[in-house]
Amino acid sequence: MMKEHVFVSAIIYARNNEKEISKTLESIDTVLNKTFINYEIVIVNDFSEDKTLQIIRNTIPSLRGNIIVINLSRKHGVENAMMAGLNKSMGDFVYEFDSAIIDYNIDLIPQLYKKAVTGFDIVSASTELSSSFSKLFYKVINRISYLDLDLGTERIRLVTRRALNAMLCLKEKVRYRKALYAYTGYAKAKVEFLSTGNYPQKKLNRENVALALDVLVSFSNFGLRISHYLSFLFFFFSIFMLGYSVYNYVFNRNVVEGWTTIMILISTGFAGLFFIIGMLGEYISRILIESQNRPFYSTKSVELYKEKPGAKNNAEAEVAVTNSI
Structure with missing residues (x-):
């Protein structure tokens, strides 16, 4: 199979995922290596309180390509944490994984790329399997938003560089990417998939309610x-x-x-x-x-792992400590 010559970034959100992060990284790395010649994996560690970071470091030597680990100084939540990875990404196409839990066929990743090159700047993998709270929220926001949204539960999203840059240039402080991508006006498509059912249902908690309220206020009247x-x-x-x-x-x-x-x-x-x-x-x-005008996130450290020339399973690490971004 011919590999694609474009440079691809994969942004993965990790927060207390010690049980699944190693398998997830290996699976994503394998499919990216089969599909693309050049790629990078950016892992955003959202202040994990378990062994997630340690397992990530132990798994990296078995991965191919460039690996970046961004350690945030405190818990930021999915939206703001993913902004750290998106700002760091260099790819012509960027995959967004909002969770380190995989409940789909891994071949869905190249399928999104094939759909994108047919003329779409934003391609998302969508499933009907979601919590009742999520279904109610999407139904309400799609109905009352002035952006004519068509939002739903998504596991992966692939965006082109121009769509990503357009989203990053928006000055909205409420960074709800689904709505912001719709606001850019670029062509969007959905790829439906059947979930394996091992994805945990979202719980109704203060963080989810706060995000829902922020979105309703910011993207609707x-x-x-x-x-x-x-x-x-x-x-x-x-x-x-x-x-x-x-x-x-x-x-x-x-x-x-x-x-x-x-x-x-x-x-x-x-x-x-x-x-x-x-x-x-x-x-x-x-x-x-x-x-x-406060920053969306603050970074504790950034770890850069680059594959050594001529080596397949070794990685050399450069760790840069920054104050805040």
């Missing part, structure tokens, strides 16, 4: 629309209560004045106001984040 709708709702409710009070005053003079109506009006009115103020607070916080 969700908050403003709800605030507007509630403003109109409580306005008409207040008008109705005013008319009701006048009616009782004119036509029902024997009515006993009570606190129930007043409490209903006050409680519902203030509930609406507090919700609207909360949504405005979210947008104000986004303005603060944008104005601070």
Whole structure:
């Protein structure tokens, strides 16, 4: 089989993956070596608290090609951590692996490349197997976003250099790559695959909820629309209560004045106001984040492993320690 002459980068996110990271690296390295002449593997270690980094270092001598290990100084989450790898990548085509867990046929990797060279700048591997929380989130964001999104659960993504550069140049501080790639306008395609079922379901936790809220606020008019709708709702409710009070005053003079109506009006009115103020607070916080212009990630060290000339299973390491990027 003829190897492709383009230079390819593979960015792999790792966070407490000591059980699967070695097999994943060997599998990805094998298929890349069969498909491409030149490639690099960039591993982003998102402050793993187990033996992930040690296992990565032990596995590297058996890999071919150039290997880069980026160690982050604290936990950043998938989106910001992957930015560290994407900024470091050099490939004409860049694979994005958001997880070190493989639940697909490894031949899916060259399949994405074959699809890309037919005229697509963004090709993703998509599956229907996802958690109910993910399905609900994608359904909501696809419906209400002003970007006309068609998002879903993805395991791998392959992007061309021009699409990646366009995404990296966007000044959004909420780095949700699926939406940002859609914002660039480059041609996108999906390749469906059947999951083996060994991928863990996403749990509903604070990190996932925070990301979902950030995406809804940043890539849709969700908050403003709800605030507007509630403003109109409580306005008409207040008008109705005013008319009701006048009616009782004119036509029902024997009515006993009570606190129930007043409490209903006050409680519902203030509930609406507090919700609207909360949504405005979210947008104000986004303005603060944008104005601070802080870096997306901070790097503890970068390890460069280059294959020695004439050697197949040996690697020499250069370790550079940086403050922050």
